[in-house]
Amino acid sequence: MQASEQPVLRDLVLVGGGHSHVVVLRMLAMQPEPGLRITLICTDVDTPYSGMLPGYISGHYSFDDVHIDLGRLAAFAGACFIHGEVTGLDRANQRVLLKGRPSVPYDLLSINTGSTPNVRQVKGAQAHAVPVKPIAQFNLRWLTLLARVRELHSRFTIAVVGGGAGGVELVLSMQFRLRNELQQLGRNPDLLHFVVLTAADTLLPTHNPSVCARFARVLKERHVAVHTRAEVTQVSPGCLHTQDGRTFDADETLWVTQAGGPVWLQSTGLALDEHGFIKVNDRLETLEDPKIFAAGDVASFTARPLEKAGVFAVRMGPPLAKNLRLSLRGQPLVVYRPQRNWLALISTGDRFAVASRGRLGFAGAWVWRWKDSIDRRFMRKFNELPAMAQGSPRAAAPASSLALSAEESRQAISALAMRCGGCGAKVGASILTRALGSLQPVQRDDVLIGLHSPDDAAVVRVPPGKAMVHTVDFFRSFIDDPYLFGKVAATHALGDIFAMGAEAQSATAIATVPPGLEAKVEDLLLQMMTGAVEVLNAAGCSLVGGHTGEGRELALGFAVNGLMDEDMSGVMRKGGMRPGDVLLLTKPIGTGTLFAAHAQHAAKGRWIDAALQSMLVSNQAGAQVLRAFGATACTDLTGFGLLGHLVEMTRPSGVDAELQLRALPVLDGAVACVQAGIVSSLQPANVRLRRALRNAEAFVQDPRYPLLFDPQTAGGLLATVPADRAAACVQALQTAGYPHTAVIGRIRGASDALEPVVLTP
Structure with missing residues (x-):
């Protein structure tokens, strides 16, 4: 950000x-x-x-x-x-x-x-026709149709409802592609039949007669059936019904008309x-x-x-x-x-196009x-x-550059002035009250004093037979969406509690927000803390208080308290690895390089979107599954990267680890980003741990090798389970919402070597 x-x-x-x-x-x-x-x-x-x-x-x-x-x-x-x-x-x-x-x-x-084509106005169209817009949704149906046609062995009719330029282009493009697909597979392309239906008297009614006549000839030459004055009034499975009582077979119907x-x-x-x-x-x-x-x-x-x-x-x-x-x-x-008049260039699917402008056509x-x-x-x-x-900062300018009210101008001047330190850097009490007033933290009986009755500090009871688990995390925002950032920050902070096998009890927030107009600061806090509280509530963790101050960058962290049995019977620690155990990872890696690329505008948006979705998956259910299958050791992947956290586990366990590089689950785009030389600012510090690798020189050229050192935010769980339970554990984790869970290695007995991790293909 x-x-x-x-x-x-x-x-x-x-x-x-x-x-x-x-x-x-x-x-x-x-x-x-x-x-x-x-x-x-x-x-x-x-x-x-x-x-x-x-x-x-x-x-x-x-x-x-x-x-x-x-x-x-x-x-x-x-x-x-x-x-x-x-x-x-x-x-x-x-x-x-x-x-x-x-x-x-x-x-x-x-x-x-x-x-969007208004399929709701025609009976059955919403259920049995594919609207061409929104195009993103149409693309999914198009790919499904493409796969379906590749398996064809009998006659198949595709109908396009709409005879404008969009409908004509679509039918010709589909015909060209699908016939070629069948020919390349050695199938008969004549299994495919195409039909266009339009309520108008002619095709392309907004274009000149010569252009309309040219497309009529092309469609006839390509054996595409055209039916004018054929207003579709009902779509049923495999059949189109028109206003004048005609019916037309259609195994697939594309809708390119009646937009709204x-x-x-x-x-x-x-x-x-x-x-x-x-x-x-x-x-x-x-x-x-x-x-x-x-x-x-x-x-x-x-x-x-x-x-x-x-x-x-x-x-x-x-x-x-x-x-x-x-x-x-x-x-x-x-x-x-x-x-x-405007120039329309309408293609016929086969690298041929017709130009139409007013009365002109060629x-x-x-x-x-x-x-x-x-x-x-x-x-x-x-x-x-x-x-x-790229990366250029927003230029500073006087408040008068925008049309502000007198009160907003006063606030803007205040926001631009030199900021105080100490308690003078706190966010105003009225802003906090309004921003946090709508939040509904989950209520717990063991929270005696919290946000529901704010005081100088929260008071939380430790139930009999329970021990308290403490952790803290804090980092500045790496995305521009404060709501999602709040969710990621809370998910990340809870990770240590779940990795220990504990339940989350309460959390105290620490937030930094950039100065600005009161209404803007208030909304920023509301967005961020709404996302965070949603995650905390889902984990049964009550937000009991916090501190908010001004700073140059948006940042958020939590001190989280958890509970576990006092006898520590269910604790999962880093140092419990045993020779013969299987090493599991529940989430794909690569967030460090992806968000470094995002900061340089070098990452695809869909890569970042997928990474965020992975980061928002809580480790709570995963930890419960691992405990049920007798996990011998566990930690959550964060800033030290996969290798750093693995070394943290092998050393206290007194074992060595065999790590299968190609088995690592990796986020889309992560390999492309590291190959482009884009890595997190923490990567160089993590790379110093390469001395823990016994045979690194054999794998340095592997495209996944740099990801061993990639720092993770809200990463997955790295754990070991007994070998005889590994397959069932992986299946249970995948069912529980961790589809990328993979076996990534095994634990060996300790050797005399100083490097505890051995890489394998």
């Missing part, structure tokens, strides 16, 4: 990762707005570029060729990326409502979620058109609320109707970015003037190459980010 020199003065929230918003993010990255915090909320980590989707379906492009990495782009722009689902707006309090997490405040909001806005817009009070799209004026503002903008397919331009085409979404980006800046500064907005393989060049140039703007902007 890039620390900012400037207190947060304003919140800009972007809902959706559409074409307009990726342009806005890049423009704000290249010229940051001082004091502005940007939050991007999207259901997908990778957003597809619609212009290249047909080429992806045809097999001409890879997944990465046609997708913009929103996580990486957001990091480049200094934005907080929330991988989540919007459920509505609280316009009175200026908050975006989210599923399963706290709402997010905005001073300015922009919506660019695209459109997302359902959650209906409850916002914003003016919507008949299709559920947001009405906007010529400055891209919503008609009722000047604090909310919309662009792309989700916007209904009131000045004149616009086709739902990517070209408009892309060209809305620059004026939208400019108007967002101007609105934040309290200055007059500029007018967006869409072009009357075609050829050269047109496809031209389109390919344009599309790749557009994608390079987002996938080859300028090095000059």
